[in-house]
Amino acid sequence: MKQFRPPVILLALLLMLGMKPAGHHPLVLRFQNRVGNQPLRLSEQTYLNQFGEPFSVEQFKYYISDIRVTGEGQIEERLLNESHLVDEGDSSSLVLHLSSGLSGIRTIRFIVGVDSLANLGGVQTGDLDPMLGMFWTWNTGYVYARLQGESDSAKSPAHRFTWDIGGYKGPSNAVRVISLIIPDQNGQQQDSMINIYVNILKWFDGKQPLRIATSPVCHQPGALAMQIADNYSTMFSVGP
């Protein structure tokens, strides 16, 4: 039997299908999770926070939703409407392939968390599938961000500290809007790739000091979750 050879026209069609609308270019968003200046290594390494508390990280995850950029002339463009779960344990989740029609991108804006409609709308799919465990079944709502690990400073069982942050109702709304300016000197390059550095150390003192020893567990919406969300809202920066 003759070997199958795809006709040229079919190849051309496939190429066309992969093409974006005119004027759009790929824009890659990379999340680089770090502890201070060091890259994050799950479970393998013990770090020190600002208070000298040793800790290791087993899980580090957060939802990024509603990503927008502004380009020349302050034109805003929404790149992603849905929620994307960044999970340090899943390297494919650290890179987001988007496309933009703007050039000279100056700022990027997104929320850490999940839109309240998704918190109210029953069972969601994709990255918001409750199966992924970033969800409270007994008190409906998404866990927007999780930092979980071990620390000798934690007096909780097995010295584990677990910070699950969420909440969508009025005074406990833990959604945080992040706006970042993209440094000028990188100019054109930033139109195709934006590196977002995420510094875990900010969880401990981004706005207010938070020691593992005093609050090793946060498992529900409320004042502590709000404070931690305030802290980690400062953990993002655009890097080279």
Added chain:
Amino acid sequence: MPMKLPVPSGWPAPYYDFKKNPLTLEGFLLGRKLFYDERLSKDSTISCASCHQQFGAFATFEHSLSHGVDNNLTTRNAPALQNLAWQKEYMWDGGINHLDLQPLAPLTATNEMGATIAKVLFQLRRDSAYLRMFREAFGDTVINTQRMNRAFSQFLVMLVSATSKFDRVRQGKDSFLLPEKLGYAIFEQKCSSCHKEPLFTDLTYRNTGLPMDNTLNDYGRMKITGDRKDSLKFKVPSLRNVAITRPYGHDGRFFSLLNIFEHYRKNMIVTPLTDSILQHRLPLSNFEIGQLTAFLNTLTDTSFLKNPLFAPPGYVITPVFIHRH
């Protein structure tokens, strides 16, 4: 095949959004199969129906606290499942804001069914009967959390109880005996501001002066809202089928209706957080208790309790459950 929710005459429109999850016979049958499937639990011993038994109005007959896998006890009494499409929030503390999400709590709680969603979905995907039923219900064989739970909801919303003697009397098809009639008048005067018709609950959360059990440490609604004022508030339960949903209370502490009446007229621990209309307890004479009991018995809906549509697949009525744990 499309199905319609039977909305009893005179009832408000249901709250559940059927546009997102249109009722079909296939979805209902799939939900029913899931409801009765013990393989959904960690060790295949417990189904939803283990604690929600049809002959007990989908509460657990004569069990105070629900049982879970590995000899676990929970901290709450399984509530009756009825008229769920008219509710906005679920659980004794209202912690769950959508019916589609409700099954995830007992499914994954380690002291209830102890499963993981991923493992349950894995099992369903390996079962040719489920693959067929998901295709019939949703058009293809994709099985995910959303579809599983929408099927659950299609079964659960159909559990409508509105054919009791009380309902027949209301429609002019039957009449009360004298004690029932006297009891209804007392009920309207003393109970109906919380146990409101037609659901026989106003779906609010109230502190009824229940002293906290120091082994359960259950503060109810406060755990959900974080508000001290919600301490020891629990959802007002529906009184439909109340005669057969004993024991009563969020932790099943009251074994009989008489225990409840004694609580309201004598044993309540009144604090400033106790509901404002119960600040002087609820005085009830022995005569009133007798008539009220007669009236409450008219809320038993035997056609609901024996409806073969709600029985496990292949049964005409729910077999009486043999408790194995």
